Amino acid sequence: MDWQWFTLTLNQAFTWTLYNSLEASLLVLLILLCQQLGKKHFSIRWHHAVWFLLLWKLAVPWSIDSSISLYNWLPPSPWTSMQEVPPPTEPIVLAAEALHLHESALQPDASLANEASFSWISLLSLIWIGGVAIFAITMTRSTYQLLSQLKSDGFVQDEAVLRVFSHCQKQMGISKSIPLRMSHQMTSPALMGIWQPQIWLPANLLDKLNEHELRHIFLHELAHWKRRDIPVNSIMSVLLILNWFNPLLWYAASRMRQDQEMACDALALTYLQETEVPRYGYTMIKMLELYADAKQIHFTAGFSSSKKQVKRRIEMIRHFQKRAYTWTLSGIVVVLALGVFTLTDAKKVLGNEQTFVVPAEGTIKSPMDQTIGLQILNDLNTPVQAAATGKVLKAEYDTKTGKGNQVILEHAGGYQTVYSHLEKLEVTAGTTVTQGQLIGLLGSTGRSTGPHLAFQVLENGIPVDPMKLLENSKTQQ
Template identity: 85%
Template sequence: MDWQWLTLTLNQAFKWTLYNSIEASLLVILILLCQQLGKNHFPIRWHYAVWFLLLWKLAIPWSLDSSISLYNWLPASPWTSMQEAPPPTEPIVLGTGVLNPHDSALQPDIPLANDASFSWISLLSLIWISGVIIFAITMTLSTYRLLSQLKNDAFIQNEAILRVFSQCQKQMGITKSIPLRTSHRMTSPALMGIWRPQIWLPANLLDKLDEHELRHIFLHELAHWKRRDIPVNSIMSALLILNWFNPLLWYAASCMRKDQEMACDALALTYLQETEVPRYGYTMIKMLELYACPKQIRFTAGFSSSKKQVKRRIEMIRHFKKRAYTWTVSGIVVVLALGVFTLTDAKKVLGNEVTFTVPAEGEMRSATDHAGLSIINTLNTPVKAAGSGKVVTAEYDTKTGKGNQVILEHEGGYQTVYSHLEKLEVTAGATVTQGQLIGLLGSSGRSTGPHLAFQVLENGIPVDPMKHLEDVKTQ
């Protein structure tokens, strides 16, 4: 396997994950803000469903560009354009010219702006993938260990209990066979399994609950199955592994699980008579007394929760109306608005894209990483400004061997760099127009022949000049 290709792929995966995680953090803040503002206005179901926007944002790597995307306000991602460049495996052909990575005459022209950042980006990428591997192994082993411990637990055979459970299934319209099991290792009732779901109950629970309380437990766990919460929790756990470095996403996942429990309560309550609703709340309080410190297990859906969460759920039950599990127009509007503004990618407003013209005549050769051009021609060929802007630098570069060099600053965070010039025709601080003479093509600095080394930088990062050269794009 090509080690260079592997390193490049890993770096790009890390950069995308990092920037996507930053965008997702902004979405988390908006969701929490909307939940707080709409606490008494949006239904219980809405508070949980809005988290699916976060799942979509983290799980889907592609989204439409939009000028109204909220992320247009974020600093531009410096690696977006770099991700589009394929790994340098073959020479790039433009017209009749070929730039080979081993061509010593042109090798100095390949942009080295990323060299300084290469080491720390690679280091961070290795730390990230190491964390992903560690978290993946840890979660897999813990899940496997738990399932191994539970596989020999007994199935419930008590006919009275099975009758209550069957009645709950029938009432909720669930026809799938879901076995009931007991375990000394469980600290609260829990539903486990995506394709072969099973409900585990603490071994001593059956002796401490009456028939009505068991019914509440069963309705809650079956609500998890009916709402497909196990697959959702599994997806969220996998996404947390990829974004293990972001504490805000871990907090969001915790809030999502709490809202999930509330939504399950709301669904379970819709199957109870109005007079029975308060008794459901008493069941929760009793569960908290029996299992004060329930252990939350990933890839499962449980019943009990912390005292603070139970207090919140009791408050919801006190004011519960069956419409609390229905959608409202305002809730739908807010979800759609959040989706439009946060599930789209940043895009520059149409008409503000910066384009440039080819700065000099000659044979064009592209660097293998698409981050620069070499334009080969005779000595003293005119070199013109690729776009209007301000001269940032116009001097001989003694540090990198680029010789006489001109750097122009353009609007939109762009810069163009012209290196190995024979002569400079502008000075720093001057303003130039597109097509204005700024120097003569040469071979100054570390160079073995007359040519112009041309770069386009976006926010200080080299990008593919071919995508910004107007006269090339229209050919």
């Protein structure tokens, strides 16, 4: 039972993560499109801040329904049905497969239970959680190794350098004590630490830069702290671990870091005189020459970047104006619009909800196991009617799952109903039936211990509790 609970929970988590990741991919494409169209109209700060919509989308599992949500155009998410019932061991397209999986506990055949346990969705879920574990261990190990190597490195003692750093802190209104440290492990200046921030400088960097260049670096790193970029980068790293299978999100994270560096440049430049702005660009070029192989480290925020990104940053510096770090009305409107369209869920159309009736007279019982469905007990040949108007997808004897004579109906709203162990079939596949129409007779065909009807309702391929949909019915225990 513990393994079954673990499998169900894992499948549920994977299903939601997969669907949410696909929705987030659409958001990424929209953000990139807006950035391209608004390159000359939106501020540098906006280009980075808009990525917070992606963080919200990936991190928050629930949101309000909206009739104008972008996802109204997408196929319904199976997560909607899974929120109120135990998750399935397989995202099911055919109702017959759903019945096989979710009633497998009623079948004494061990091979069928094993088949359900090793369904393809379960396999994908195991691959996903295995990838999460590998990425988490790798990232944790690399961070731990770096911290271990940096532990013995010393603090900057040069009074002239500390004076410049202290002046930068006062200029930016930062009163928190942030130590300066030197290390042979660092290939670029970087801010590290959420609660105890420290700025790390590559060894011998102080001998290669003058006072003005050091000031530029300090302003940039302090801008990272002032903007709280370390917590943001840490959250994004964790979200990437959970969505490791989505290459578009890895690209989005890279673009987010690039925009973050430019936003820090813009903030740092607001503390410089207009005549000093070009020197900031020269400092960036010099750092590229000194540390051409600078590596990006998780849970840090640095100064240097790749040649391609430096070119982009230099271009921004050339045209920099003080307002480049301020919000514009158009930028606020675009962010709000993106939030409304992409941070909301698809809304079900009110007034068109599918209604069902009890398909047969008799004693209604819930299965003794965790199967999602109902058992209706009555005499042999009791009439079985369609629970709702729909089309007959299947009407034949099921030889694979032991369900005997079986009818599967497809209804509006993404619903399917399944009727198993019938004594006789009264409909054929492809025909349309109305609610209450006779579709078969209650029986005991297939693997059955007595006359009864095994009844299930599926929403978007996921079994749901029929008692929440059936009119005027009560479960009798």
